[in-house]
Amino acid sequence: MLATSYRTAYNEDHEAFRDTVRKVFAEHLTPHMDEHEANGIVPRDVWKKMGDAGMLCMTVKEENGGLGLDFGFNCVLTEELSYLGSSAGFTLQNDITANYFERLGTPEQRAKYLPGMVSGDIITAIAMTEPGAGSDLQGIRTTAKKDGNHLVINGSKTYITNGQNADCVIVVAKTDPEKGAKGISLVLVDADTPGFERGRNLDKIGQHAADTSELFFNDCRVPMTNILGGEGMGFVHLMEELPQERLGIAVGAQAAAQRAFDEAVNFTKDRKAFGKTVFEFQNTKFTLADLKAKLQVGWAHLDWAIRKHLAGELTTDEASAAKLWHTDLQWECCDTALQLHGGAGYMNEYAIARLWRDARVTRIFGGTNEIMKEVISRSI
Template sequence: MEGDYVINGAKTFITNGYITDLTIVALKTDKNDGSSGLSLIVVEADREGFQKSQPLEKVGQKSQDAAELFFDDVRVPQANLLGEEGKGLHYLMQELAWERLMIAIRAVAGCEVALQNTVDYTKSRSAFGQNLIEFQNTKFKLAECKTKTQVARVFVDHCIDLAVEGKLDPESSAMAKWWCTELQNRVLDECVQLHGGYGYMLEYPVARAWTDARAQMIYGGTNEIMKEIISRSL
């Protein structure tokens, strides 16, 4: 119909893309207007021309699917426009800081859980006649992980306070996302090592947490992009 939007293109690595019934698509509605030409359109999955790939095979986070979405002359009425035309990037930027803080919160929580699981494991397992927790190397590694995790928790809690007050800025959220996800991967690597061979077995929570954590440094903006954002405030 006249005045409808007609969408063509593809989107890759869409979380829950395979099971989605409704998706918000960021697309160019004015090719001559740079970033200001971006709009958000709501697209129902049963529209003609809209297709989904089979779930992509991921290393971790198996409980959530990821898929590629395809748009082939998908016709959508103007009523499906979300907000105002041309303000899509503005709307996205409003939520990016909170999204990155949520990733940081997950990272710190992941460190805390993995650390407690590893403490419990090293107290229950023995080698050379004593529990693993009694070896100096084990105690020192766990002490390092606990200290770093606590420091990260303090900064994340500070960022949460800023978010509640409506004062969370892009640089702080980028710092939290970068630092906490890097820490999560380092802590989990240490925890896997302290589990020995069992740390590499998927029946153990630490192994699943280890594979799940790697994507944290990629989605929500790669950690390299986080450093770029932080550097703008220098």
């Protein structure tokens, strides 16, 4: 269990919510995690239970069907989910897509989607990455060409989280290919739109419970009113959301790093070798001491970043630095913890194996850590 007595980003309401999250996860998520991993997806009924408990899209305003809470509540849920070791796609809807709908949506769009997103009846995804375009979003090829009062979408996307479950996808497409970044728009595509097809649920190294898909758009015809935000403003909107997205990744990374450390401590204090516990060897103690010091710094930095974001002051380069540092720490903790487990760490029956697998991608999604360094360097 995560220790929270030393945290500075949260108040009593946040911690009361944490208690609720732990209880709901213990009842509805933890007993079924192995099943979710094996099936490569979290069933829709689990999403509904999260919604019933007030654990989806908590920041959505009351007039849009939500609770109107601050982003700190999202962070609490992310910490508990990551410490548990689940890769369920709740956080994508909580931290990313909900904000797009609420901030950019028309009254009609907000009324159509947000209440269902809060309740768990509507699951969403955002489709940026393509087979030939990852970090370079200006290189996307998916188009949304005007045809009267409609847009006709053609193209494909890949590595899309919640892709199998999604009822609605925010598609990043070029409405005017001649204008570069200024010709990119965000377009809403419902799953029942003719011409929209889901590909296979992709077979990943880790994060197996997060259904991740290829998506295909073949003459998908949607009304112009499905543009989310201004036409040609898609790239700007994506950049505006990056601080929160990257902070959310940092939050999950720090919690997963702590879990890996805790697993290593428990294992080495129990495991015997050469007549004493593995923990009693100086190498083990010094290795864990080094990780504990880094985790202590990490929690302090994370609380600073959360508080700054809640005040609306976290910059893109600061969020990028948080994503870079905490995901690097996550990998260091997970890889070191696995090593301290010895051969047992390579066995899937131990929690560290899943934590290690799931950690690898966090230095890739949300912008690779190499891109994070590029972003940070621009602020120097």
